[in-house]
Amino acid sequence: MRALLSKAPGGPETLELAELPDPVAGAGQVVVDVRACAINYPDVLIIEDKYQFKPPRPFAPGSEIAGVVSLVGEGVTGWAVGDRVISTVGHGGLVERMAIDASRLYRLPDDRGFEDGAALLLTYATTIHALLDRGHLKAGDTLLVLGAAGGVGLAAVELGKAFGARVVAAVSSEAKAEAARAAGADEVIVYARAPFDKDQSKALADQFKAATGPGGANVIYDPVGGDYAEPALRSIAWEGRYLVIGFPAGIPRLPLNLTLLKSCDVCGVFWGAFAARDPAANQAHVDHLFRLWAEGRISPRVTEVFDFAEGGRAIAKMASRDAIGKLVVRVGG
Structure with a gap:
């Protein structure tokens, strides 16, 4: 073969x-x-x-x-x-x-x-575990998705909408913005490409804050990392959950004083280890995904x-x- x-x-x-x-x-x-x-x-x-x-x-x-x-x-x-x-x-x-x-x-x-x-499986199973088990996403929450036009990003947009959240999608081009809108995003941000200096980082944080609203993002889904992470964290809500998915833009260093000021959680998401440690819970998630797929709510x-x-x-x-x-x-x- x-x-x-x-x-x-x-x-x-x-x-x-x-x-x-x-x-x-x-x-x-x-x-x-x-x-x-x-x-x-x-x-x-x-x-x-x-x-x-x-x-x-x-x-x-x-x-x-x-x-x-x-x-x-x-x-x-x-x-x-x-x-x-x-x-x-x-x-x-x-x-x-x-x-x-x-x-x-x-x-x-x-x-x-x-x-x-x-x-x-990989993108949607990672994402349902992230949003429900680690992010405790619920109807009415605001979900900020970075890299929202990639495989896991689009999965987060679709599942966020399926679970009743308001979804703010952040992407790096207008073509990607169209994909995020087609997946159901309520609002889309087109951000610049990193690296960012201090002023650019602050401007991106302000962009995230404006899009997520005065309450901030209850859950942030970050499969990007790098210079995008700190500006996103600055837009998190009180007791929000920041989900660490991956680092194609580099491994960020987050200022931990922000987690104190917002009383927020930074949560790692390792779906493969979760599936191995709790196969019954993972099977329940996969069954849920198949139902949503059959209903046309994810694709x-x-x-x-x-x-x-x-x-x-x-x-x-x-x-x-x-x-x-x-x-x-x-x-x-």
Whole structure:
């Protein structure tokens, strides 16, 4: 089978299309013929050895897949050859076939395509955990979403609206603003590109404050970090919750006196660890997501599909921070 492999640390241009032996289904596993693999920011980091997990090389990036079960291992119940499935796999998804623990599979509805299925779980499951478990978002709250046109950003806009919040979306271009509005944002801010000096940082804080209103943002969803974090924190409400999702713009240093003045919380969001530690709670969230998907209240926005051999180009586009919505690599027929 073909696989897009990282054989040495480096950027997307270092990935190599290679042949590997077909996997076998061990006890408790199935083999999935991968049809589509979504690209996420951790794929940018993991091939450069900048992610918190460093798999032994060679390995394939790609953390969420959709495909068809082709082999069923010993002890597996509830799954059969031909079943359409989706899964989050951490890494390894840019391959034609992979062995996956059956416990990590979810059934792909018959009326949904493989590209949409591959684009669902990581962004929306991260976000529902962030908003409900860490942010305690409730109807009537004001939610400020940074990077609101990316995969997790659009998921936060949609889920924020589904949960009854007023959503303020912050983006870096008018094209991204259109995507945020289409996802249901009540108000959209177009901010400048960092880095910011002191005056620019204050101006962005004022922009956030004006958009969130005199009460401030009850919940701030930040998958961006960098110089955007402190201005956003300055717009937080009394006893607000600042959700730390990721750092494509760099790891910020927040002035902790602001947390005292606003009596607010800064909350880390690590969905993968949450799902491993509390699988029942994660399953309840995923069930909720499937209901919202069936009702049309959320829908992954796949904006570009790449051929398998161009998987590195998809990761490069993610690294550029110009992507809107989700990028997906079409792996098999």
